[in-house]
Structures are given as structure tokens and as C-alpha cells.
Amino acid sequence: MENKQTSILESIELLLAKITDQVTLLNNSNIDWIGLCTLFAIVIGLGVAIKKFKAEFEWRKSEVYLEQAKELYQLAYNALIIDESTNYPVNNRRVWLTSARRLLAAEAMSKKITEESHKISIDEYIEYWRVQFSDLLSFDSNDRPASNKEYFYEKGALYHWSDSSRAPIHESSIAVIYRFMKWNEDRENYLKNVDDFNEDEIHRMEIFDARGVGAYIREIRKRDEKE
Structure with a gap:
């Protein structure tokens, strides 16, 4: 759909360019000045309309990416199912992989956002979920399950596991979530100006x-x- 709309816009712009070229080639002695002015007014008006349409189209496309990214960040957090006995995410390989994959999808979607206002919005939204992940997992806290290496794998099942043993949490999923939780050094720290x-x-x-x-x-x- 997007490619079709873009192709239509390009065709219209090409047509406008050809009209302008043809008007330029007209013999001055045969020019109907009133008609020519009207033609130019139409061309200019059409050009303005096309630019407005393109800007609106790009804004809407960026807005879709924004909403999809926001939904994926929330889904990534919700994927970490809480063990009610520990009030901490279950040490389940599939659960952590699901959360990590959704985070990666959210980050990929965020990079497609083009409008400046949407970029500002998603940056603040990312910061909100960064804090939520950090508060939930608390990797730096000694009294949380993840402070113990056995949370991530069952003894004797680090390299080989079966249906009767718990599969170890994949390193890549931990890496994705851990890196997402870290403070982004490129992000502006508003507190430094207080x-x-x-x-x-x-x-x-x-x-x-x-x-x-x-x-x-x-x-x-x-x-x-x-x-």
C-alpha cells in the first residue's frame, strides 16, 4: 500500500514537471497570458497539495511505528511472567527469549520513526520501561533471585538438558534485556541542569x-x- 501511494505521488510530480517544461517551450507570440497565469496557479496549488499530502502520509506512517513500538515494549515487559512465590520473573528459557525478542522488535520499530515529536515521545517511553525492567530484575541487588547463578540454570543441565530438567536461560536473551536496562549515555540528563x-x-x-x-x-x- 505504501509503495503504491509513493508511486502515485512520484507520477504526479513527474507530470507536473512535464507541464512546466511544455509551458516554457510555448511561443511567446501565442501565449494566452490569462490562461498561462491560471495554469501556473493550478500547478503551484497542486504542488502545495502534493507536499502537504506527502507530509501527512509520512507523519501517519511514523505514528504507526510509534504505537507499534510502544505496544512491543509493554509486551516485552509483560512476557516476564512473575513467580508469585518469589515475586520475581520465572527462570524459564522461553519466557526470557520471548521478552528479549519483543524488545528487539520494539527497538527495530523505534528506529523507523521519522517525525521529531514522535522520536521525543518514544525516547521518554523507552526510559519509562527501562526503569520498570531495572526495578523488576534488580541485577545489582544481593537479595534477588538473579544474584545467584543457579537462577539461570539447573545444576547439571548447563550444557545438556532434558524434559525432566530446566533448560538454561539463553545468554543472548539476558544480554538484550541487560543492555536495555543500562542508562543510555547519549540521552540528555535533565537533572544536570537543576x-x-x-x-x-x-x-x-x-x-x-x-x-x-x-x-x-x-x-x-x-x-x-x-x-
């Missing part, structure tokens, strides 16, 4: 509305002075 509390703010907190915060910030200032 100023620290000034003295008036700290004083007001200590007296009126946030004494605990004010006291905490005072301790930070004392620490900074010592350093």
Missing part, C-alpha cells in the same frame, strides 16, 4: 513545610564543607 537548594529555600523548609528535608540538606552542606 540547581541545588539555595539558602532561602533551606531556611523556609526548616521553619515551615519540610523540616526533614531541610535538616537533610544541612547535613549535606556540612559534609561538602568538610570535603
Whole structure:
């Protein structure tokens, strides 16, 4: 469908170019100036309409990619079925592979987004799901199942397994999810532009509305002075 619409647009533009060429070749003595001006007005109007149509077409196409990418990120997260006994994703090879594949599909779809507003939207959406994955899996926490290597494979079944043993979680699926969870260094860190509390703010907190915060910030200032 997209190729057909693109082909139609290209044909119209080619026709417009030919019309313009033919008008240029007209003998000046035979020109109907009113008719010529009308023709040019039609050509210009048609050209504007075509550009508007193309812009709308590209925006809609980008919007479709945006919505599909958003859905795939959510599906990737939902694929990690929770074990109610541990409140942690089940250590199932198929579950992790499914989540990883959906993440890869979402990332591929995100790269097809062309409109700037859609790119900004998907960047924020990706950050939301990055945090959700990080909070759920918590690879850096010692009290979570994934801190133990046996979560990822059943002892004695690392290289060979059967129906009676649990298949090890595939390294590639772990890699996809782990890398997705890491902070993107190319992403703008909005917090770096935020100023620290000034003295008036700290004083007001200590007296009126946030004494605990004010006291905490005072301790930070004392620490900074010592350093």
C-alpha cells in the first residue's frame, strides 16, 4: 500500500514537471497570458497539495511505528511472567527469549520513526520501561533471585538438558534485556541542569513545610564543607 501511494505521488510530480517544461517551450507570440497565469496557479496549488499530502502520509506512517513500538515494549515487559512465590520473573528459557525478542522488535520499530515529536515521545517511553525492567530484575541487588547463578540454570543441565530438567536461560536473551536496562549515555540528563537548594529555600523548609528535608540538606552542606 505504501509503495503504491509513493508511486502515485512520484507520477504526479513527474507530470507536473512535464507541464512546466511544455509551458516554457510555448511561443511567446501565442501565449494566452490569462490562461498561462491560471495554469501556473493550478500547478503551484497542486504542488502545495502534493507536499502537504506527502507530509501527512509520512507523519501517519511514523505514528504507526510509534504505537507499534510502544505496544512491543509493554509486551516485552509483560512476557516476564512473575513467580508469585518469589515475586520475581520465572527462570524459564522461553519466557526470557520471548521478552528479549519483543524488545528487539520494539527497538527495530523505534528506529523507523521519522517525525521529531514522535522520536521525543518514544525516547521518554523507552526510559519509562527501562526503569520498570531495572526495578523488576534488580541485577545489582544481593537479595534477588538473579544474584545467584543457579537462577539461570539447573545444576547439571548447563550444557545438556532434558524434559525432566530446566533448560538454561539463553545468554543472548539476558544480554538484550541487560543492555536495555543500562542508562543510555547519549540521552540528555535533565537533572544536570537543576540547581541545588539555595539558602532561602533551606531556611523556609526548616521553619515551615519540610523540616526533614531541610535538616537533610544541612547535613549535606556540612559534609561538602568538610570535603
